[in-house]
Amino acid sequence: xxxxxxxxxxxxxxxxxxxxxxxxxxxxxxxxxxxxxxxxxxxxxxxxxxxxxxxxxxxxxxxxxxxxxxxxxxxxxxxxxxxxxxxxxxxxxxxxxxxxxxxxxxxxxxxxxxxxxxxxxxxxxxxxxxxxxxxxxxxxxxxxxxxxxxxxxxxxxxxxxxxxxxxxxxxxxxxxxxxxxxxxxxxxxxxxxxxxxxxxxxxxxxxxxxxxxxxxxxxxxxxxxxxxxxxxxxxxxxxxxxxxxxxxxxxxxxxxxxxxxxxxxxxxxxxxxxxxxxxxxxxxxxxxxxxxxxxxxxxxxxxxxxxxxxxxxxxxxxxxxxxxxxxxxxxxxxxxxxxxxxxxxxxxxxxxxxxxxxxxxxxxxxxxx
Numbered sequence: 505x506x507x508x509x510x511x512x513x514x515x516x517x518x519x520x521x522x523x524x525x526x527x528x529x530x531x532x533x534x535x536x537x538x539x540x541x542x543x544x545x546x547x548x549x550x551x552x553x554x555x556x557x558x559x560x561x562x563x564x565x566x567x568x569x570x571x572x573x574x575x576x577x578x579x580x581x582x583x584x585x586x587x588x589x590x591x592x593x594x595x596x597x598x599x600x601x602x603x604x605x606x607x608x609x610x611x612x613x614x615x616x617x618x619x620x621x622x623x624x625x626x627x628x629x630x631x632x633x634x635x636x637x638x639x640x641x642x643x644x645x646x647x648x649x650x651x652x653x654x655x656x657x658x659x660x661x662x663x664x665x666x667x668x669x670x671x672x673x674x675x676x677x678x679x680x681x682x683x684x685x686x687x688x689x690x691x692x693x694x695x696x697x698x699x700x701x702x703x704x705x706x707x708x709x710x711x712x713x714x715x716x717x718x719x720x721x722x723x724x725x726x727x728x729x730x731x732x733x734x735x736x737x738x739x740x741x742x743x744x745x746x747x748x749x750x751x752x753x754x755x756x757x758x759x760x761x762x763x764x765x766x767x768x769x770x771x772x773x774x775x776x777x778x779x780x781x782x783x784x785x786x787x788x789x790x791x792x793x794x795x796x797x798x799x800x801x802x803x804x805x806x807x808x809x810x811x812x813x814x815x816x817x818x819x820x821x822x823x824x825x826x827x828x829x830x831x832x833x834x835x836x837x838x839x840x841x842x843x844x845x846x847x848x849x850x851x852x853x854x855x856x857x858x859x860x861x862x863x864x865x866x867x868x869x870x871x872x873x
Contacts (some may be wrong), residue, residue: 527691528587531573531591539563542566543563547614548602555587557838560842564841564845567846570592571849571850571851572856575588575853584853592625592850600657602850603618612742612831618836619839619843622654623846624847624849625650626674627678627681627765627840628631628850629646629647629654630647630651631851635695635767637695637696658671669831672754673839678761680758680759684762694862695773696862697859706810714861714862717774717776717784720766721776727759727762727819744759754829756799760796760840760861761840765844765847767784767785767789768845771785772855773851773855785845792839792840792844793837793840793841794836794837801833
């Protein structure tokens, strides 16, 4: 059973025992060692910004390289996904075990890698469960169990101030990605595996129907319009006199996260030169994170400039959620970079073995369910 998508009518790949031993034993040892060194040398503890930035970048690169190496070295589908799953579980154990011990501390930077890794894997479950083409009775239970299991683990067991904060962010991002995936499916997009023989026959069609920068710009424009409507309705002001001002701030996080997710999807599974895709991804993630950081840091001052002096009254009550999310501050840049970057990196194994995000059409007819 090939879990991530439809099987292609090709001869069964020959099992290379030497490669299996090398990748199946050697690669997990390397991954465990590198993850341990990254966590203890660059990410855990109060460290300079440059050290933390370098560690976060290496963490994203590590997850992406694991997917590429496993995808290229393991042609056998069952062994490929089993090995990749095992190594992700290994990384989860190393990273999330530190999150359990650090969640009650105030320094949110220490818990970001674990939260972003969980967010990326929840995203994988949502995307495959929604956009995959495998039989629904295999796809839906597996995706639901993986996504809810990871989210439930975090909500129930990662306690403390930063753990609870990240729980709320994970829930918002999961809901956002689910709605976006449903929208993509309604528009006809699916995760389709294209092979070389198909591309020779329908190369122009495959390029025509692939998720491209044009689609990203269209969806991003729609999200920007929604942000504008919220602002016009007075929903994005820092201080409001409604009962739950934090909901408006969370809605902003959701829409900006959706923009980051769109570029992550396109960079991993879309059409275009790799340099353009990944360069734009990094730029957009930094810009979106910077926007959230500026809103968290200067939002109240900006509102004091926007509102009329006649209504300068105090808060009706202390909105704990609003100030909790505000405390993330400029670390929103790291969160957007990590969550979007790790989602794209986790999807690299799909791209390596030939999967693309494709709109239903002639190209889809070339594959077998």
